[in-house]
Amino acid sequence: WxxxxxxxxxxxxxxxxxxxxxxxxxxxxxxxxxxxxxxxxxxxxxxxxxxxxxxxFAGRQVSPTAAFTWRSKTPLRCRFFAWLAIMNRCWTSDRLARRGLPHQDACPFCDQHDETIGHLLVECVLAREVWSRIFTA
Structure with missing residues (x-):
């Protein structure tokens, strides 16, 4: 052996x-x-x-938002995307760069910051405008 x-x-x-x-x-x-x-x-x-x-799966850490994400009443594709975003598993430029794959240098919407999932969903000027319009509608 x-x-x-x-x-x-x-x-x-x-x-x-x-x-x-x-x-x-x-x-x-x-x-x-x-x-x-x-x-x-x-x-x-x-x-x-x-x-x-x-x-x-013994000893694995479970995301504190996992139950909320999977039990929501949104369509499955939205829950799946939310889970990918929470786990930082979306194929954004920062992840592509870490693996040596072709990627953009900056966010395609604002061209000011690196493209990360946090930037695309929360920090980007366009994202802030979208969230602002959603929450004021």
Missing amino acids: ATDIGPIGDMAGIEEYMNIWHRIGAVQLREEIVDSISWSWERSGEFSARSAYAAR
């Missing part, structure tokens, strides 16, 4: 590998005991898709 590990890039990885190696080397198997498989994410030890999903 040791040859299947692959390259280990840092000292912490090598230390963990050696620790596991020594712990496995110290295991003494007893033939009179039947092997059993137990799923540690359930009290019963039985596998379930629900517990596998919980295990996959």
Whole structure:
């Protein structure tokens, strides 16, 4: 099994590998005991898709606005866009630049600031005008 590990890039990885190696080397198997498989994410030890999903996302931070976003009565595409914007996952110029992809140098509406999702939705002069007209209508 040791040859299947692959390259280990840092000292912490090598230390963990050696620790596991020594712990496995110290295991003494007893033939009179039947092997059993137990799923540690359930009290019963039985596998379930629900517990596998919980295990996959254990420790992840949930956006404080997630419940509000997904439970709103707006069309699904609006909720999806709001979620992408909150999570900073919209393909704006700043994200494209970080990945070395072609992008614009500035906001296409005001040509004054970098194009970020925060700028496009809140800070841009055009965005402020749009929000002003929406809230005064």
